[in-house]
Every structure is written in structure tokens, then in C-alpha cells.
Amino acid sequence: MSGREYLFLRARHVKYFRRCLQVLPFTSVTYDTSRMAVLYFALSGLDLLDGLSELDKEERQHIINWIYSLQILPGNDRDEQACAGFRGGTTLASCRGESSCDTVSQLDCGHITMTYTALASLIILGDDLSRVERPAVMAHVAALQCPDGSFFSTRGGSENDMRFMYCAAAICYILQDFSAINTTSATKYILNSMSYEGAMGQGTHLEAHGGSSYCAIATLHLLGKLDSSLSRTQRERLVRWLVERQSGGGLQGRPNKPPDTCYAFWIGATLQILGALDYLDTAALRQFVLSTQDPITGGLAKYPNSNPDGLHTYLGISGLSLLRKDNLKPVDPALNISQQALSHLHQLHKNISKNSTVPC
Amino acid sequence: MGSTANNITTEENTTQAPGEEHDDSLDDGSDGEAWVFYRERKEWADITPVPQDDGPHAVVKIAYTDPFTDVYDYLRAVVVKGELSERALYLTEDAINMNAANYTVWQYRRKILRHLGSDLEQELNFCREMIEMNPKNYQVWHHRRVIVEWLGDGSKELKLTEIIFSQDAKNYHAWEHRQWALKTFKLYDRELDYVDLLLEEDVRNNSAWNQRHFTISQTTGFTKEVIQREVEYTKAAIAKVVDNESPWSYLRGVVQHCEGSLASVGDLWEWxxxxxxxxxxxxxxxxxxxxxxxxxxxxxxxxxxxxxxxxxxxxxxxxxxxxxxxxxxxxxxxxxxxxxxxx
CATH class of the missing domain: 1.25.40 (Serine Threonine Protein Phosphatase 5, Tetratricopeptide repeat)
Incomplete structure (x- = not known):
């Protein structure tokens, strides 16, 4: 490790996220259908930095309204509900008002990752989720599970893997309704994805991967199946694989790959869920993550001396938050929102269970 | 009408975008030729473009370029009409060139291809170009898989992934696609030779070690003889570079297939x-x-x-x-x- 000690540039990162909330350059156009995810990175990032107060009440309300405007409001028809949930952007949203033809309703569907990040963003902003169309969101999640237990992202056709399973588990946890998931086949899919290396890939036989392992373990945790699913030996091997990802201070996603900022969260949070985060050299990890900061624009990049982006900025910061340094609010490793936001969610859960008239 | 997109284009000039310099050239998707706006094309004169509606207080806006707004305004218009035509197919190509991550455009494109009964071999060529340009994009690989399924012919898939591996031998999407093609079309004949080749090039390629495990599990299985052979193979690889996690992990994985235990395999301890x-x-x-x-x-x-x-x-x-x-x-x-x- 170089002798240089990096400082955490909090104020710059607050500004970075503020700019993400406003407008992204055209080079970010690949996020056009996942603007909701970028919104979540920016909001949760500001929350961890204790910078949400920068948004006044009116601005927060505008954001809440924008999120709800991306919710698809279907009728009672089961097929229509399967296409519900939240969109990630407005590419096709204006088509719905113009026409009710099949092509529009087939293409303008909700996306499971956007539904998760929409709900997470609403919680972070202190919303009470009362405008969420719960039955439709549940029908959307249920319609996306494949026979092998994994999930698609959207009704219109997509790949199916561990990422979307995690989103399904997070949505069901947030809404406290697990009826949309066949947990037996989901758990089976996760265990079948455990490779000979001892960690999970995106599916059976695929190479073990830090991101997939996070999705797998966080899902088991959210479903309350972690302890019953993994044997002691499996857990020990997984912890070892995760700890071995520390390379040159930072964390890598797979063996013999360079360390990358985002795995500070993916690997760090998985270890945290397993109660083993302290086995890392956290000081070295912190220095690696700090070395990827952009001292001029703010934000964090994948690698040192690279261009920052919303995803790496957020995951780097939530990774640092796990280390309880830099005055960051503590993050909940399973839902990837601040513990304060999680407390707000738990309060909502209590209110819902008290008030049986609220439809679940 | 149309003001939302224009506002964004104006804002990009005044707002410093996060982390990246804005490239203000407007030649996206035009292959260097002068871009002709759809709104100026005679063959599109019958279509009224449908602007994007981002609401009064949109967040995380994107500073769309004028050609991008033009293409997507026409895309919305044909989607609203439910038009499944050659010109709409052509339009999706421009839309994809500008943003290959827009999964709904790919879905629309597949709907058109099906409806028109288009030449899918030609589609495979387009898809290969897109994959080569965006090798880490989920949508391009998914599209490839669907088209190959429609054709029922996986004969080009191994070659395609090999082209991608020549740039990045650890590309996860390509490995996933290759495993799918191998399983679906039973193409295992030369797979272990290919893995050997990759490991000769880079004995630290963990994806190749994983592929070795996959291939054996799908073909001969880990019989006693195979385990012995693999142990010797791995020992030789370790002898080349001892401080290399991948073969050690593979070795552990292989001997776990033994009845009994780690220590029951030959002379590992002595070695x-x-x-x-x-x-x-x-x-x-x-x-x-x-x-x-x-x-x-x-x-x-x-x-x-x-x-x-x-x-x-x-x-x-x-x-x-x-x-x-x-x-x-x-x-x-x-x-x-x-x-x-x-x-």
C-alpha cells in the first residue's frame, strides 16, 4: 500500500449526487430505462452522507410524485396486473395515454429492479407507501418467477438470474407479503448456483461471483432462510471465498480480477450478513475505496483514476458505511438503505399490522 | 409539445454533468454520414412524432441529443400505432444504436421480426455487431439467445463467444451464453481442448477453470479415473504458478467428488x-x-x-x-x- 492517506470528500459527493438528481450527460444515455435506479443511488447516497436535508420539502414531494407517476396502474385483469410494477423511465410512458393497443401494453411494462429501487427510494424519502398498488405489484412479482425458481425482470422477455431474485425478495420484504415467491424453488435455485468454489454464480454451473453471491445470501436472509439453508461447512467455505476476494486492499468480484469499488458493498455486505465482516482488513479496504474518489467532480469510480458513475459512487459509499467510518449513517446490508430508513419501514409495517383495514 | 426534451437539451449547456465531459457532436448512429432527421424524411411524413412526457418535475433527466429525441419521438409514434413494418424495424436499429440497453426497443424489434417473418440469419449478423460493440450489455446477449432459439441452430455461438474472449477471456455474459449453447445444442466435443488453450494462454483465468468443471460435469462426470486425471492436470498447472488461487480452488472442487475425503486422493499431502x-x-x-x-x-x-x-x-x-x-x-x-x- 502506498503511504498516502486519502481523505473522504463528503461535500463533493453530496454535490455529485445532487447533480445526478438533476441531469445526466448524454454519455449516460444507457441509463434511460433505469433512471429509477440512478435516482435510488443518489437518494440513498445522500441519505448515508446525511445530506438529504439539502432537498426541501417541495423538492422531496416532487420526487415522490415522479416515482409514483412511473407506477403502472392496471385494471383488475390478472394479465394486466402481471405487467404492473414501476417503470425505470418515461421512454414509452406517454404512449399509454395515446393508445390502448396491444403493442403499448406489452412493451410499457414494469421492471422488477425498478420496482425495488422505486420502493426503496420512497422509503428513504419518508413516504408511507400508501399509493403503492400492492396487489398489482405482487401479481407482477409472482408472474416473473420461472419454474427453476429464478426471476425474469419484465414480462416482455428478459434473461433470468439471481439479480432479479434478489429484487423480488426485497420487494416482498418491503411490502411484508411473501406470497408472490415460491420460496422452495427460489432456495433450490440459490443452492444449485453454489459452485465448486464455494460461492454463488448467476445460475447453475456459472462462475462464482461477488454480485451473485450477495444477491443469493441477501435473498436467503430476507426470506428468513439463511440459517436453515446453508450447512456449517458451506457457510465456512463461503466466508473463506468472500474473504479471499480482498486483493491489494480492495475487493474483487472473482479470483484473479482487479479490485473494484462496487465489491466493497457486494462482498462487504455479504460478509456483514454472515457476521464475518471483521475478517477483512477494513483499513486497507477503506483506503482503496477512497483512492477511487474523483477529487474534482466528486463521485467514485470502478478503479482509481477512472471516471465516476452513480452506481460505483453509491456502492463505494455504502461499502464504506459498513465499515462505520467517515461519519456515514450505517447501512442495512440486506436492503441496502440506511438503518434509519429501515426503521421507518419497520414503523410502517407495525402500522399496517395494527390497522387491518389497510389492504395488503 | 416536445418542449421537455428541448428543455433538457438546453440545460445540458449550463449544468456541469457528473464526472464526464459532454460530447456535443450529434452524429450518433449515423456512421459518419450526415444525419437526416426522421422529421425531414419523406417516407416518414405520414407519422406525427410522439414526444416524451417526463412530467413537470422530472428528476435524473438525461441530456438527450437532438437526433436521439428525433428517433425516440418516432419510435413512440410507431409503438402507439402498433406498426409492425420494415421501416419500424429500421427505426429500432437506429434506436438500439443510440441506446443498446433499452430493453423495450429490443422487445419491440422481436415483435416486428416475428410479424414480418424476417430473415433471422441477417438478424444474427446485426446482433453479432451489437455484441461486439457492447460485449457487457445484457440485452444484446438476451436477444442473441432468443434469435438462436427461434432458428434452432447454435452452430455459430461458440465462434461468437471466442471472438469476445479474444478481447476479454473473462466476460461473464459470454461464458453464460457459451454454457447455454453447449447445453442446448450438445456441442461439447472440443470444449476441453478449448479450455486447455485458454489455460495455456493464461493459467490464472478463473472462468476457464470453471468451464473445465462445467464441461466435465456435463460429459464424463467425475469418475474415479477422471478425478485422477484432473488432479494430475491441476498439479501440473500449480507447478507452473504456485501462487494462483484458481487451480487450488479447482483441485479442492475435484477431490470433493471423491467418496470419502480430501485426503483419500493419492499423495496430495506428500506433494x-x-x-x-x-x-x-x-x-x-x-x-x-x-x-x-x-x-x-x-x-x-x-x-x-x-x-x-x-x-x-x-x-x-x-x-x-x-x-x-x-x-x-x-x-x-x-x-x-x-x-x-x-x-
């Missing part, structure tokens, strides 16, 4: 011991030795006092000398082994 005696102290070697001893202690309680002492010495050397970054982990292993196998 490790010899390397160690010759001065090798790679953490991967030491970790493997620990695993062998742990396995032995599980099965032979009488050996525990001697082996535990040796294990604790190794943990200590890892924590203080050879693998200091994981010292807290090795301290934990020390405690764990003492607790399980101590007096």
Missing part, C-alpha cells in the same frame, strides 16, 4: 509437503495443507494433538507473514480449530 519443504509458502498452498489436516482431524481423533499444533503454526504464519491482509480471518480459523479439535 504439498514437498513443495513446502522446498520453500514454497504461497497462502494457497498453506491453506490447502490446513484443509487436508482439518479433514484428517475430523476422521482420526488420535492424530488431533499433533496435527492441531501444526495447523496453529500455519495459521500463525499466515496471519503474521504470508497473508497479513487476512490476519483477522486466520486468527478466527485458529480459534475455530482449537475449539473443535483442542483437548
Amino acid at each position: 504439498c509437503q514437498k513443495m513446502h519443504d522446498e520453500g514454497q509458502c504461497s497462502p494457497h498452498l498453506l491453506t490447502f495443507m490446513l484443509d487436508l489436516m482439518e479433514d484428517r482431524m475430523e476422521r482420526q481423533p488420535d492424530l488431533r494433538p499433533t496435527l492441531l499444533k501444526r495447523c496453529l503454526e500455519i495459521c500463525e504464519s499466515l496471519a503474521t507473514k504470508y497473508d497479513r491482509i487476512r490476519r483477522e480471518y486466520w486468527r478466527y480459523i485458529e480459534r475455530n480449530l482449537s475449539h473443535r479439535f483442542g483437548a
Whole structure:
């Protein structure tokens, strides 16, 4: 490790996220259908930095309204509900008002990752989720599970893997309704994805991967199946694989790959869920993550001396938050929102269970 | 109408965008030729463009270029009409060139291809170009898989992934696609040779080691003979580069297929011991030795006092000398082994 000690540039990162909330350059156009995810990175990032107060009440309300405007409001028809949930952007949203033809309703569907990040963003902003169309969101999640237990992202056709399973588990946890998931086949899919290396890939036989392992373990945790699913030996091997990802201070996603900022969260949070985060050299990890900061624009990049982006900025910061340094609010490793936001969610859960008239 | 997009285009000039310089050239998707707006094309004169509606207080806006707004305004218009035509197919190509991650455009494109009964071989060529331009994009690979399924012909898939591996031999999407093609079309004949080739090029390629495990599990399976062969193969790879996690992990994976235990495979302990005696102290070697001893202690309680002492010495050397970054982990292993196998 170089002798240089990096400082955490909090104020710059607050500004970075503020700019993400406003407008992204055209080079970010690949996020056009996942603007909701970028919104979540920016909001949760500001929350961890204790910078949400920068948004006044009116601005927060505008954001809440924008999120709800991306919710698809279907009728009672089961097929229509399967296409519900939240969109990630407005590419096709204006088509719905113009026409009710099949092509529009087939293409303008909700996306499971956007539904998760929409709900997470609403919680972070202190919303009470009362405008969420719960039955439709549940029908959307249920319609996306494949026979092998994994999930698609959207009704219109997509790949199916561990990422979307995690989103399904997070949505069901947030809404406290697990009826949309066949947990037996989901758990089976996760265990079948455990490779000979001892960690999970995106599916059976695929190479073990830090991101997939996070999705797998966080899902088991959210479903309350972690302890019953993994044997002691499996857990020990997984912890070892995760700890071995520390390379040159930072964390890598797979063996013999360079360390990358985002795995500070993916690997760090998985270890945290397993109660083993302290086995890392956290000081070295912190220095690696700090070395990827952009001292001029703010934000964090994948690698040192690279261009920052919303995803790496957020995951780097939530990774640092796990280390309880830099005055960051503590993050909940399973839902990837601040513990304060999680407390707000738990309060909502209590209110819902008290008030049986609220439809679940 | 249309003002939302224009507002964004204006804002980009005044707002410093996060982290990146804005490229203000407007030639996206035009292959260097002068871009003709759809709104100026005669063959599109019958269509009224549908602007994007982002609402009055949109967040996370994107500074669309004028050609992008033009293309997507016409895309919305044909979607609203439910038009499934050659010109709409052409339009999706421009829309994809501008943003290959827009999964709804790909879905629309597939709907048109189906409706028109288009030449899917030609579609495979387009898709290959897109994959080569965006090798880490989920949508392009998904599209490829769907088209190959429609054709029922996976004969081009291995070659395609090999082109991608020549740029990045660890591309996860390409490996996933290759495994799918191998399974679906039973193309395993030369797969182990290909893995050999990749491992010769880079013995640290963990994806190739994983592929080796996959291929064997799908073909011969890990019979006694295969295990022995693989152990020898892996030992030779380790002899080339000892401090390489991938083959050590593979070795552990292979011997786990044995009835019994780690230690039941030939002379692994002697082989490790010899390397160690010759001065090798790679953490991967030491970790493997620990695993062998742990396995032995599980099965032979009488050996525990001697082996535990040796294990604790190794943990200590890892924590203080050879693998200091994981010292807290090795301290934990020390405690764990003492607790399980101590007096």
C-alpha cells in the first residue's frame, strides 16, 4: 500500500449526487430505462452522507410524485396486473395515454429492479407507501418467477438470474407479503448456483461471483432462510471465498480480477450478513475505496483514476458505511438503505399490522 | 409539445454533468454520414412524432441529443400505432444504436421480426455487431439467445463467444451464453481442448477453470479415473504458478467428488509437503495443507494433538507473514480449530 492517506470528500459527493438528481450527460444515455435506479443511488447516497436535508420539502414531494407517476396502474385483469410494477423511465410512458393497443401494453411494462429501487427510494424519502398498488405489484412479482425458481425482470422477455431474485425478495420484504415467491424453488435455485468454489454464480454451473453471491445470501436472509439453508461447512467455505476476494486492499468480484469499488458493498455486505465482516482488513479496504474518489467532480469510480458513475459512487459509499467510518449513517446490508430508513419501514409495517383495514 | 426534451437539451449547456465531459457532436448512429432527421424524411411524413412526457418535475433527466429525441419521438409514434413494418424495424436499429440497453426497443424489434417473418440469419449478423460493440450489455446477449432459439441452430455461438474472449477471456455474459449453447445444442466435443488453450494462454483465468468443471460435469462426470486425471492436470498447472488461487480452488472442487475425503486422493499431502519443504509458502498452498489436516482431524481423533499444533503454526504464519491482509480471518480459523479439535 502506498503511504498516502486519502481523505473522504463528503461535500463533493453530496454535490455529485445532487447533480445526478438533476441531469445526466448524454454519455449516460444507457441509463434511460433505469433512471429509477440512478435516482435510488443518489437518494440513498445522500441519505448515508446525511445530506438529504439539502432537498426541501417541495423538492422531496416532487420526487415522490415522479416515482409514483412511473407506477403502472392496471385494471383488475390478472394479465394486466402481471405487467404492473414501476417503470425505470418515461421512454414509452406517454404512449399509454395515446393508445390502448396491444403493442403499448406489452412493451410499457414494469421492471422488477425498478420496482425495488422505486420502493426503496420512497422509503428513504419518508413516504408511507400508501399509493403503492400492492396487489398489482405482487401479481407482477409472482408472474416473473420461472419454474427453476429464478426471476425474469419484465414480462416482455428478459434473461433470468439471481439479480432479479434478489429484487423480488426485497420487494416482498418491503411490502411484508411473501406470497408472490415460491420460496422452495427460489432456495433450490440459490443452492444449485453454489459452485465448486464455494460461492454463488448467476445460475447453475456459472462462475462464482461477488454480485451473485450477495444477491443469493441477501435473498436467503430476507426470506428468513439463511440459517436453515446453508450447512456449517458451506457457510465456512463461503466466508473463506468472500474473504479471499480482498486483493491489494480492495475487493474483487472473482479470483484473479482487479479490485473494484462496487465489491466493497457486494462482498462487504455479504460478509456483514454472515457476521464475518471483521475478517477483512477494513483499513486497507477503506483506503482503496477512497483512492477511487474523483477529487474534482466528486463521485467514485470502478478503479482509481477512472471516471465516476452513480452506481460505483453509491456502492463505494455504502461499502464504506459498513465499515462505520467517515461519519456515514450505517447501512442495512440486506436492503441496502440506511438503518434509519429501515426503521421507518419497520414503523410502517407495525402500522399496517395494527390497522387491518389497510389492504395488503 | 416536445418542449421537455428541448428543455433538457438546453440545460445540458449550463449544468456541469457528473464526472464526464459532454460530447456535443450529434452524429450518433449515423456512421459518419450526415444525419437526416426522421422529421425531414419523406417516407416518414405520414407519422406525427410522439414526444416524451417526463412530467413537470422530472428528476435524473438525461441530456438527450437532438437526433436521439428525433428517433425516440418516432419510435413512440410507431409503438402507439402498433406498426409492425420494415421501416419500424429500421427505426429500432437506429434506436438500439443510440441506446443498446433499452430493453423495450429490443422487445419491440422481436415483435416486428416475428410479424414480418424476417430473415433471422441477417438478424444474427446485426446482433453479432451489437455484441461486439457492447460485449457487457445484457440485452444484446438476451436477444442473441432468443434469435438462436427461434432458428434452432447454435452452430455459430461458440465462434461468437471466442471472438469476445479474444478481447476479454473473462466476460461473464459470454461464458453464460457459451454454457447455454453447449447445453442446448450438445456441442461439447472440443470444449476441453478449448479450455486447455485458454489455460495455456493464461493459467490464472478463473472462468476457464470453471468451464473445465462445467464441461466435465456435463460429459464424463467425475469418475474415479477422471478425478485422477484432473488432479494430475491441476498439479501440473500449480507447478507452473504456485501462487494462483484458481487451480487450488479447482483441485479442492475435484477431490470433493471423491467418496470419502480430501485426503483419500493419492499423495496430495506428500506433494504439498514437498513443495513446502522446498520453500514454497504461497497462502494457497498453506491453506490447502490446513484443509487436508482439518479433514484428517475430523476422521482420526488420535492424530488431533499433533496435527492441531501444526495447523496453529500455519495459521500463525499466515496471519503474521504470508497473508497479513487476512490476519483477522486466520486468527478466527485458529480459534475455530482449537475449539473443535483442542483437548
